[in-house]
Amino acid sequence: MNSLLHPTYFPNITHMAAIAQSDVVTFEMDDNFAKQTYRTRTYIYAANGKLLLNIPVIYTQKNRQKYREVKISNTENWQSLHWKSLLSAYKTSPFFEYYEDDLRPLFETKAEYILDFNLKCFETISECLQLEKTIHKTEEFKHEITNGTDLRALVNPKSAIDFQNKKYTQVFGDKHGFINNLSVLDLLFNEGPNALDYLENQDLSL
Numbered sequence: 239m240n241s242l243l244h245p246t247y248f249p250n251i252t253h254m255a256a257i258a259q260s261d262v263v264t265f266e267m268d269d270n271f272a273k274q275t276y277r278t279r280t281y282i283y284a285a286n287g288k289l290l291l292n293i294p295v296i297y298t299q300k301n302r303q304k305y306r307e308v309k310i311s312n313t314e315n316w317q318s319l320h321w322k323s324l325l326s327a328y329k330t331s332p333f334f335e336y337y338e339d340d341l342r343p344l345f346e347t348k349a350e351y352i353l354d355f356n357l358k359c360f361e362t363i364s365e366c367l368q369l370e371k372t373i374h375k376t377e378e379f380k381h382e383i384t385n386g387t388d389l390r391a392l393v394n395p396k397s398a399i400d401f402q403n404k405k406y407t408q409v410f411g412d413k414h415g416f417i418n419n420l421s422v423l424d425l426l427f428n429e430g431p432n433a434l435d436y437l438e439n440q441d442l443s444l
Contacts, residue, residue, distance in 0.1 A: 240386030242266060242376075244305075244393040245356040246276035247293060248363060251437070252401045253392050254422040258437035263371050266390055267353070268379040271297060271305045275393045278352060280421040284327045287414045291320045291421075295352055306353045321345035324423065331409050333430035337366050341423075366426055367434045401442055 241260040246253060253276070257263050271277065278293040294311040297303060321342065328334040340362060349355035364371065382388070391397040405416045406429055425433045 240264070241389050242383055242386050243389045244269070244275075244277060245353060245360055246280070246393060247278060247291075247356055248280040248359050248421045248423050250276065250280065250392075250419045251403050251422055251425055251440070252419050252442065253389075254363075254425075255401075255403075255437040255440040255442055256389055256392065257371065258367075258369060258434065259440070259442065260371070260387075262374065262386070264374040264376060264386065265357075266379070267306060267375045268377070269305050269390070271295075271303050271308045271352075273297065273299070274395070276395065277305065277356065277393060279395075280423070281419075282324065282327050282421050283408050283410055283414075283417050283424050284323065285410060285413075287410075288417050288420070289323060289327065291323060292316075293352060293355075306351065308352050310349055310352050310355060312348055317345040317348075328409060328423075328427040331427040334427045336430060337426060340366055363422055363426070367422075367437070368431075369434055369437075401440070403440060404436070406436060 239260045240262040241256055242264045243253065243256065243266065245265050249257070278295055280291050282289050282291060294314065294316055296309045296311050324341075344359060344362060349358070401419070403418050406425065408416060408424065408428055422433070425436060429436055
C-alpha cells in the first residue's frame with residue numbers, strides 16, 4: 239500500500255498503524271493549514287480519562303497559510319506542560335522509563351515551525367518503535383491522487399474514517415475502561431517492544 243498522510247503531533251494509533259502497514263509512505267507537505275486537527279493535537283490517557291495536549295500556533299484564518307509556514311507560539315511553556323502531563327499519566331506504565339530519555343529532548347528544545355516539529359516527533363517515535371520506512375514528501379498539492387491511498391482525512395478528528403483498535407492494557411483502564419485511538423505514545427508506554435507488532439496487526443481494512 240502506498241499511503242498519503244499528513245504529519246501530525248505524535249500520531250494516533252490508527253494513523254500510525256496505517257504507516258506501519260504501508261509499503262510506501264508519503265507525507266503531504268503542501269496543504270493549507272487548518273485548525274482543530276491532529277496537526278497540533280494529540281490525546282493521552284490521564285488519571286481522569288482522555289486528555290488533550292494541544293500545541294499553540296500563530297495563525298489567523300484571514301490569511302491562508304501553508305502548513306509548512308505556520309509557527310509555534312512559544313509565549314507559554316507548553317512543552318513543559320505537555321511533558322509534565324506525560325509524566326503524570328505514564329510514569330507508572332511498564333515502559334515509560336525505557337523511552338523517557340529518547341522523548342524528553344523534544345520537550346526541552348524550542349521549535350519554530352509546527353510541521354518541522356511534527357516531523358521530528360515522527361522520527362523519534364519511529365526510532366522508539368524500530369519502525370523503518372522510506373518517507374517521501376510531496377512537492378505540490380493535489381486534490382486527488384491516482385497512485386496510492388489517500389489517507390489525509392485521518393488528520394481530522396471528525397473524519398468518517400474511524401477504526402476500533404484492538405484492546406491492550408492501559409494504565410487507568412481499570413478506572414475508565416479502554417479508550418480507543420489515543421496517541422501512539424499511549425501504546426508505546428504500555429506495550430513497549432510489542433507496539434510495532436500491534437500496529438502491524440491492526441485490521442484497518444483500507
